[in-house]
Amino acid sequence: MDLSSAGSGGNSLPSVGPDGQKRRVCYFYDPEVGNYYYGQGHPMKPHRIRMTHSLLARYGLLNQMQVYRPNPARDRDLCRFHADDYINFLRSVTPETQQDQIRLLKRFNVGEDCPVFDGLYSFCQTYAGASVGGAVKLNHGHDIAINWSGGLHHAKKCEASGFCYVNDIVLAILELLKHHERVLYVDIDIHHGDGVEEAFYTTDRVMTVSFHKFGDYFPGTGDIRDIGHSKGKYYSLNVPLDDGIDDESYQSLFKPIMGKVMEVFRPGAVVLQCGADSLSGDRLGCFNLSIRGHAECVKYMRSFNVPLLLLGGGGYTIRNVARCWCYETGVALGQELEDKMPVNEYYEYFGPDYTLHVAPSNMENKNTRNQLDDIRSKLLDNLSKLRHAPSVQFQERPPDTELPEPDEDQADPDERHDPDSDMEVDDHKAVEESTRRSSILGIRVKREFGENETKIQDGSRVTSEHRGLEPMVEDIGPSKQAPADANAMAIDEPGNVKNEPESSTKLPDQPAMYHKP
């Protein structure tokens, strides 16, 4: 199916430039997932995934994606990371029999925050299967895969933690590592992504970056001084934040840091955990991000045009979670959504305003300018010590320049973009845009926020004359190519297989090629 063409006639992301580039997006959803129930009063509600799905349908976004029902991960899939005895335990424990296994419950930290509920194991299999499936999709050459039921980042190798039992993220990254030398993990949940960080703490093939509330907060890890160990030293990045952080403060760290990370680490694939508990008004959270601010992270990571796996995570004010993930699905598709929500099965949850966006609160932002500057410079300093990925030339850049634009055209001859995709839909806008863009080109560096999202795939690929380091390719005049999209692609990617997306010959990333000279 050609997702790429989909929706192109419609609105585009405002901050992105008129024709945010289309990507092929696939989405995993299990219709049963909403029925798993952690128990009365438990803040984690898989029901929110179903609410998200309903919104996606009503906004017409499901049409724009390939939608899969995941196959459950099998024991041996789960055991690629987790200990056998832990998985055995999860498989066998039931609410009725748990009392007989008190010792094991304790040992595996199952019981209070991570209760035993009906269908626990199949829930784990479902969300893990979906994340691994997403990774396989990316390995097959898809641009973006989404699993909102995944992102359970606290689960450890041998124990459950923080509502998470099985770490689907680790499993998905392991799958991605089959095809990619380096994988980047980014975590914008309000809680530290400790399970993933720990799993990859000693390797230089996976870099983990977590933005989280730090200080008197679960899970307690995530100090800025925790940077990884042994070979993994400098490959863990922690961005400790304080209460009330708003969009602007957040992005003043996120963009420079992630830009630098992309530049020096040059991952072959990116996994983004989109925990929605960092939104304003979350039941367990204390940040003050708007949905747009949260989604800005998705846009930014998407703009590098590196295979991207989007996962869910925390998020306990469920109506806002559904809003957020629906909007971010739109971002993935390059599709802006109207604020007035269409009627849907869960409409009443969104009262009294029935809008997609909700205003952040006026809570105090405890992150001072100085603190933020300090954090940023420390982290950028750490990054400069990073022994750049093997075989990659480390490039010096001023610390907060924008990101490198991974130049995939060259790097990734595989056909990620469906050749059939009708990019031409964008054409009408393209011409006018191109003028605008070229003028923007000159001042690009100044626009720190908001601009960079989606790059235009074909265009950007062709116009490689620009510095190639900017994520915001779309700013760069690529659209002049738009009318000739199809050709452009063909030219760019001689190797692409035109028939089945799945069959595309995706070459494993060749890091060196992400960088333009």
Added chain:
Amino acid sequence: MLGTAASADSRDHSDGVPTTAPIKRGGGSSEQRAAGDPTTTASATGRAAAGASGGGGGVLTSMVGMYQHQHQHQLRDDAFGTLGGGHCGEQPRLAAGGAPSSSSPPAALAPPLAQAHGGGQPRQLFEALVGGGNLLRGPGGGKGSGAVGDLGVLVRWMRELAADPVAPLPVPSEHRARKRHVLALRRARYLRLEDVADAEELPSFSKKRKLHWDKHKKKGCFNMPTRKSERLAKRMKLMASLLLTQRKKIGVGEHFQAEIPEWTGQPSGKELSWYRSDPETSKMLGTTIWPPGGDVNKTDIAAVGRGRPESCSCSCPGSFFCRQHHINEARDRLRSELGRAFTIWQFDSMGEEVSKVWSRDEQLKFNTLERLIPVMDQKTYWAIASKFFASKPRIDLIKYYLNVFLMRRVLSQCRLGLLEIDSDEDEVEEEDEDQPEGSSSLQRTQDVQDVKKVP
């Protein structure tokens, strides 16, 4: 119309009903108001709520579970219209189409609404509860016959209050005294959980539990960090561990890290094609649901990302019925667009649709049950629920709870203009048991009222 629907709905589902007086907050108001005076106007919400918080319903019905039906009954008979009008006043923000909603209160529409929402006879539910299990030992539990005293005076007072909520309050001392009185009455009239429950059945609702909470509280003194606010932290007792700072360290060693194979260079073309054809791997791709048959989908691209229309031609735009109408309409459209996928994704069992397989009585029973035992730990709660609904598998109860019950509660909270809407909170905030019961819900509605007074 919408107003009617809405108010009936909130009556039916608002969570505030102070069954066990101290527990519920906020929402209780509407019931009592209605109970206190059938001619209440909806705009009385804030004030009446504040004044009556919890009292009226109990006074009139003197039995758990009856207030709602009682009200519903009354509402259907007459007060509905007025109520509807009042609620419509708040409608504009709710209006789906953004059109100001009309405030015509078509009384004729009330019955269907009540039906839709399972408004049943008061007795029925009560009997269902009594007969359905030994949860209730006996109505009234022996409490309450005493305190009635000047019941008539109080009822009259509440009636006046409800009829003219913006009238100047009496002198504060008198006002306070009356409120206290109302609360005392309510305490007396409502069952306490202790009265209705066998200790065996509700082990969690005992002194033991109380101690447990106390312990938590103390622990909180030194140990619990301040989160967003003390209030929230208080609410999150259940998840205390999330609040604790556990300065843990990332572990290093074989028990912590994933095993990562060495990178051996880019996979060769052969390896790649092997990967693609490997059945084990492709299994993880799952089943393609959309697009059907793998076709490229060329749906109405213009509609992508589209919100709701600005206006509609319903007679009462923005009303509950209006919304239901559009939701149904949209569902039909979706059904025809999605075809088989509609069923696979179970759109037919999302939202209000789920309530269609529940009879009115069952719905009432469920509501009451939830109010009776709101703070129970999950195990007990669902154990009792299952007992009450022996014919329904637990999964059905949960589906109903998530798809219908919680959503209706949000709806009613919106109607009541509560400052904070809990779309999620299925556990109810625990009031300090030492406080006069209901005082905090009183405070809350009082707050709402104050807000409303601001021009």
